[in-house]
Amino acid sequence: MTPELTPGILRLLSASLPGDLAEALVGDLAEEASQHSLGWLARQACGAIWYVHVARWRDALRGAALVSGLAAAGVVAAAAMALWGLVLGAVPRRAAHPMGFGWMLSILVAAIVAAAVVSAIVRAETTSTNDGTMRPE
C-alpha cells in the first residue's frame, strides 16, 4: 500500500459522493485501506462512484429512455403519414415532406438509434447495480 496516496483517493471519493453516504462509505474504506493494496482501494473507489451514481440516476435514465422512445414513435408516425400522403397523392408533394425525404429518414434512424442506446445503457446499468459483482472497468 502507498499510504501517501490513500488520503487523496479518499478525499476525491468523498467529494464525488452525496453527503451522508460519503461519510459512511469513505469511513469504511479508510478503516480497511491499510489491509489492502492501492489497486484494491482504487477499484473500490471507482466502483463506489459508479454504483452510487448509477443507482441515483437510474430512474432519470429510465425517463430519458421513455422520452427517446416516444420521440422515435412520433417521428415514425410523422414519416408514415408523409409517405401515406405521397402514395395517395392526397397532399401536395412539398407539404408531405417539407424537409425532404432524406432528412426525414436520417432523423428517424437517429431517433431509433438514440432510443436503442439509452435503453441499452439503462438495462446494462440496472443489471450491474443489482448484480453487485461487475466492475466499472
Added chain:
Amino acid sequence: MAAVLGEFETLVLLALLRLGHNGYGMAVRREITERTGRDVAIGAVYATLERLEAKGMVTSAAGDTSAERGGRARRFFSVTSSGRQAVAAAREALTRMSEGLDLGTT
C-alpha cells in the same frame, strides 16, 4: 404479498440478519464475500442498502466516529419486519421452485 427481491438484495438482507447489531457496509461486504466467494464492490453494497432503505426494508442510524475512520461515523443498518417478510418469501419461492429437482451438484 411480500415485495419481490433481487438476488443481491436478498444476499444483503441475509448478511444484515446474520450481523445483527453490527450491520454496516463493509461488514456486509465481508460477510457476503466470505460466505459466497463473490468479490463484491462496497459501492454495490451501499447502493443496495440505500435502495432497500427507500423500499422500507431496512433502517439506518449513525454510530460513533473514530480516528481510524478519519472522524467519519459508521452507519448501522437493521432489517425491518417488511424486509424479514421479503426474505422469507424469497426463500420460500426458491425452495418451492427447486423442490424435487436433481441439480447434479452432489
